[in-house]
Amino acid sequence: MDQVKWGIIGCGDVTEVKSGPAFNKVPNSSLVAVMRRDAAKAADYAQRHNVPTWYDDADALINDPNVNAVYVATPPDTHAEYAIRAMRAGKPVYVEKPMARNAAECEAMNQVSRETGVPLLVAFYRRALPYFLKIKELVDQEVIGDIRYVRVQLNWQPYAEEVGENPKPRWRVDPEISGGGHFHDLASHQFDFLEYVLGPIKIATGIARNQAGLYQADDIVMANFEFESGAVGVGSWCYTVNKEQRIDQTEFIGSKGKISFSFFEAYFIKVETAEGTVNYAIPFPEHVQQPLIELIVQELRGEGKSPSTGETGARANAILDQITAR
Template identity: 75%
Template sequence: MDQIKWGIIGCGNVTEVKSGPAFNKVPNSSLVAVMRRDGELAADYAMRHGVPRWYDDVDDLINDPDVNAIYIATPPDVHTDYAIRAMRAGKPVYIEKPMARNWEECDAINQMGYKTGLPVFVAFYRRSLPYFLKVKELIDQKAIGDIRLVNIQLHWQPYAEEVGENPKPKWRVFPEISGGGHFHDLASHQFDFLEFALGPIKTARGMARNQAGLYNADDIVIANYEFESGVLGTGSWCYTVNKEQRIDEAQLIGSEGKITFSFFEKFIIKVETAAGVEEFNLPYPPHVQQPLIETIVSELRGEGKSPSSGETGARANLIMDLITAK
């Protein structure tokens, strides 16, 4: 491909700033069509973002002859169906994370990619963000010696829509749509980056429960996991604490020090060794998916390679499936 002409399926909130505008900011890339089941919302998005065409039917967008790459930004329950349809139409796909509801659905997407010879990309954009590339650089440079242990803590208060007299939780806590609860939505980013930085996880197990009864999905998860390198990992995810208990922190414990960083909320990386404490402040760019989209466009043009593929994307689902297996 010379020019990558994107169509978006599902132009909701994630596409407003994080991803949508980036398609027009990357060289040799443009956003030419969007689709949403609510035609009025699709038309509004197209008008506000200067997109030439909009649709309210997924097949109309997939079969638009001017669209040669498709970004699937819907909830996970339709990722597999839409990705397979797009590839059958001869178009590579870029899929929002998590890649699908479970590993089996991810594998079905990848099998169609192998069959058609088309690439599959997943929106694990931390693989290209300067903040996380710095964490990986520190690991590779052995800034804290050999990594021994990883610990993740992600404890958040319930979302506003999940509490009150008439709670109306969003799709993320309906397993039939998302694959699980907030753990599946957020931990997918964490495990994808950990494998990017530390190599494959070979075993994982855990416990997942619903303690608060705000919805049917699990609201607390604890896990142990082991990397092929021998590094061990632990983690706890709880989405029903009060605001004062909120924490988003990851620690890498090494033979010569410790790295502390955040997956979602903070921009400081702290490195502690016998020589002292060093901090790096690396805020996210305005459109957080733009660096990854640049690599995808480069690969589609035959000029480079994206770090996030269907194979790597499916790994996060496999790990989460192992941890939350009943």
């Protein structure tokens, strides 16, 4: 593939800054078509982002001869459907995270990729961001020695539209659409990165409950997990605290020290050892998916390898399923 010509299925909020503009900024890549079921919104997106073609039908985009790779950026309930259609049409797929609603849907997608030989890549972009690559480098260099255990804590207050007398429906907290709640959406990033740095998780258990009754999905999750390396982990996720209790912190505790960092809200890494404390500040780029998209384009051109594939992406869903007993 000489020039990777992308079509986006589902040009919603995630594509406005995080991903969409990056397709035109990566060498040998361009965004040539977008699709959204709402024709007016598809046309508006195309006009604002200088995309030459727009559709309100996914099959029309998939079958566009000018499109040779497809980015599926819809909610998770249609990831498998659109990805499988595109792969059967012979077009590589880059799909948003979480890869699907559950591990079974992920396996169906991977099975088609194996059958057709068409690449399937997943938007776990932290595998390519400099901030997270620095954390991996510190672990690989054994700056804090052997990893003994991991502690993950994420507390967020409810989104404004989830509270009040007439809360608005949000697809992220509708299990039929998202597969779960905010845990399913955000912890997928966390577990994918944890495995990227520390290796496979061999067992994960947990408790998932809905305490506040704001929506159908779970709003609090507690988990224990163990890596094949022997390191163990504990995590807590609560989405119904007040803003004073908001926290996003993960710790890697090793035999010689500790690394503390944030997954979503800060750009600082703190390393504590017997030699003292070292802080790193590594901001995210403007388009956070651009570094991964560049690696994906290189893979599709036969020049490199993406660190995030359908096989690695499915692992996060399997872990989420284990923890929430789905």
